[in-house]
Amino acid sequence: MALDGFPFFDDLLTYWPQIVRGLRDTILLSVTITATGLIGGIVVFGLSLSTSKAVRLVTQSYISLLIGTPLIVFLFLLYYGLPSLGVTLSPFVIAVFGFTLNVSAYNARYLTIAYKGLDQAELESARAQGFSRFQVFRLITAPQSLRMSIPSLTNQAVQNVKDSSIVFLIQYIEFFAQMQEVASRTFLFFKTYLFTAFVYLLLVSVVVLAARRLERRLAIPGMG
Amino acid sequence: MPLLEVKDLVKTYGDRTVLDGVSFDLHEGEAKVVMGPSGCGKSTLLRCLNLLIEPTSGAVLLDGKDITRPGVDVRAVRSRIGFVFQNFALYRHMSVLDNVALALRRLKKLPKREAEERALHELEFMEMADKRDAFPAALSGGQSQRVAIARALAMDPKVLFFDEPTSALDPIMVREVVALINRLYLDNVTILCVTHDLSLARHISDHVVFLDRGKVYAEDRIENLLQRGSDEVIDDFFGNEG
Numbered sequence: 001m002a003l004d005g006f007p008f009f010d011d012l013l014t015y016w017p018q019i020v021r022g023l024r025d026t027i028l029l030s031v032t033i034t035a036t037g038l039i040g041g042i043v044v045f046g047l048s049l050s051t052s053k054a055v056r057l058v059t060q061s062y063i064s065l066l067i068g069t070p071l072i073v074f075l076f077l078l079y080y081g082l083p084s085l086g087v088t089l090s091p092f093v094i095a096v097f098g099f100t101l102n103v104s105a106y107n108a109r110y111l112t113i114a115y116k117g118l119d120q121a122e123l124e125s126a127r128a129q130g131f132s133r134f135q136v137f138r139l140i141t142a143p144q145s146l147r148m149s150i151p152s153l154t155n156q157a158v159q160n161v162k163d164s165s166i167v168f169l170i171q172y173i174e175f176f177a178q179m180q181e182v183a184s185r186t187f188l189f190f191k192t193y194l195f196t197a198f199v200y201l202l203l204v205s206v207v208v209l210a211a212r213r214l215e216r217r218l219a220i221p222g223m224g
Numbered sequence: 225m226p227l228l229e230v231k232d233l234v235k236t237y238g239d240r241t242v243l244d245g246v247s248f249d250l251h252e253g254e255a256k257v258v259m260g261p262s263g264c265g266k267s268t269l270l271r272c273l274n275l276l277i278e279p280t281s282g283a284v285l286l287d288g289k290d291i292t293r294p295g296v297d298v299r300a301v302r303s304r305i306g307f308v309f310q311n312f313a314l315y316r317h318m319s320v321l322d323n324v325a326l327a328l329r330r331l332k333k334l335p336k337r338e339a340e341e342r343a344l345h346e347l348e349f350m351e352m353a354d355k356r357d358a359f360p361a362a363l364s365g366g367q368s369q370r371v372a373i374a375r376a377l378a379m380d381p382k383v384l385f386f387d388e389p390t391s392a393l394d395p396i397m398v399r400e401v402v403a404l405i406n407r408l409y410l411d412n413v414t415i416l417c418v419t420h421d422l423s424l425a426r427h428i429s430d431h432v433v434f435l436d437r438g439k440v441y442a443e444d445r446i447e448n449l450l451q452r453g454s455d456e457v458i459d460d461f462f463g464n465e466g
Contacts, residue, residue, distance in 0.1 A: 125313035128276055129327045129379065130303030139326065144317050220317045221359040 009195050015182045022178030023199065029092070029174060030161045030203070033099035037160065038153065040100050041107025045145070046137055048112060059108075066105030072166055074098045079170040091172035099163070103156060110152035114145040147218050154211035158204050165200075175199065225288055227252045227414055228273070228383055233282035235265070235272055235438075242268045244438035245282070250383065255405070255415040257425040257446075260435035261461055266418040267310075269435070270385050273416070274305040287382060303331055306376030306384040311392050312368040314360035314375070320347065321356040324375045332379070346374040350404075366397040373404065377413070384408065386417040390424050402427045422446075422462060434458060 012019065048059040066074075075098040082089060089097070118141065126136045146153075168177035176196065183192035226249035235243040242265045250256050258266050271277040273284055275291065275298045284292050291301045314323050324343035328334045334342065347353045350370040360368060369389065376384055389405070390398045398421070405428045409415060419425055425432055426446055434442040434449060436457050442449060452458050 119311075119313065119316070121309055121311055121313040122315055124276065125307065125309050126315070128274055128302055128305075128307040128309075129375075130299040130331050131327070132299060135330060139330065140315055140317075147317060221361040 009191060011186060011188055011191060012182060012195060015178075015186075018178050018182065019175070022173065022175035025173065026161070026164055026175035027203070029095055029099075029164045029167065029172070030157075032096050033103055033164070034157045034160050036096060036100040037103025037107055037156070040104025041111060041153075042142060042146070044104050044108035045111035045115070046142070048108060049115070049137065049141070051133070063105045063108055066102050067109065071098065071102045071163065072169065074101060075167065075170050091167065091170050094170055095164075095167040095172050099160065103160060106156055107149075107153060110149045110156070111142075111145045113152070114148035115141060117148060118144055144220070147220055150211060150215045150218065154208065154215075157207050157211065161203050161207060162200060226250060226285075227254075227287060228416070229283075229285035229288075230269075230273065231283040231285070233269070233272060233284065234280045235268055235277065236280045242438050243272065243279070246435070246438070246440055247282075248433045248440060248443055250414060250416055252414050253412045254431075255409045255417065255429050256431050256433060257429035258416065258418045258433045258435060259420055259422075259425055259461070260441070262420070264435040265438040266420075266435055267387055270307070270387055270416070270418050274302050274307060274385065276302075299331075303327070303379055304382045306373075306379060306381035308369070308372045308376050308384065308386045308389060310388040312360075312365075312372040314363075314368055314371055316360050319357050319359060320352065320363070320371050323360070323371060324378050327375070327379055343374070343378055346378045347371070349377070350374040364397070365393045366400045369393070369397070369401055370404065373408070377408075383414040383416060386415065386419070388419055388421075389417065390419065390421045398424065420461075434461075 044059055044063065047055055048063070050056055050059070075094065078089070078094045078098050079091070082094075122140055122144075123136055126140050127133075131139065164174060165176035167174060168180065179192055179196040183189050186192065228250040230246055230248050233243050233246040234241070246265070246269060248256070258269060260266055268277060272279045279292055282292070283290050286301065286304065290296075314320075315326070318326065321340060321343055324346055325336075325339040328339035328342055329336060332339070344353055344356060347356060350373055352367060352370045352374060355363065355367060355371070360371070363371065373384075386405070389401055393401060402424055405415065405417070405424075409428060415428070417424070417428060429446065431443065432446050432449055433440055434444075441457060442452075442455075449458055450462060
């Protein structure tokens, strides 16, 4: 059916339901971690601007720790470590949790870099008008930093789609895991992994196109 | 009773004293200029007066009430003082109309339509209504200045502060701004303007507070200051600037 236009991949047709299931789970995970990572990133970024030295220190340490440690280590820590503390979570929940911690740190770093490029006079002007620190963040700092970070945040979203393939190591059976199974059943390793690469490329292209559209729509005249 | 009374204001950063016992008054409807060499504390003074910077000691009375006393609602004080910044500081991600309406909606809690009507009214006063949908990047310096003033006036402030309003403008724009500030003055808006532009000071002000090294060195009519032939500090300044 859907592969009719690609006779080269006809052999994989039998496994179509399995492929679609895997694709659905990859999209579900990628969309979830991109959303939670963005929200987490904004929160961490906001905390990094706190007036409290202690909060800033904790936030910076969190960002450095998460950026400086391989993601898989945290996923294993959660997957294999938590049960020893009596906490058992599904692979999906662990994947979302682990990725969110990691992606939030990266997104916070991108937002911080954008923040450094903002016109500080605008922030001072907002405070002079009587806005609270939180209002200044919500109305001026966050919208401008987010818009200026769209290219970096898009790269991160692309990275999320690609990195989601590692969660098969914690038994979350997503697209890549399903394709591994198809390959080992059919022994069509070249075809299967070529197809897998095409699908990831397609997913990433969709993310990039959507992000470019968003970037054009949200572009601030004279900025960036 | 003065609208704004500054009493012995001091601001220090560690060992460095930026404001050293500054005192002066500003009456309702008056336009006063604060002048002085670079680094004399002019901009710090303005920021202390609307509590963007916390003064080390001294008092600032707005409408007879000490706004530097502990427990004062700082945000409420700031919303009663309009502040037009040196580089206008318009919010770049918002249209001209949103720039003016934002504080009306979020601070004065006006409904969207009412806030926009009021913002538009201020923009009309500043002859900028036709630019309501433009973004700050598309405006000239003079136009940005008008929007910044409209934004400040929309909050119906007791007093309007200008921080070096002509420093980012070319000579033609400067004339525009001078005319604009004069119009505000004639409209009975109380103005405190920090500048080292002598021409601006001459055109808009009754009195000049001359700061030097954080102290009020002189306070007088500008003509009188210019005629102080024997005063080295003032002669140096006006000699360079005028």
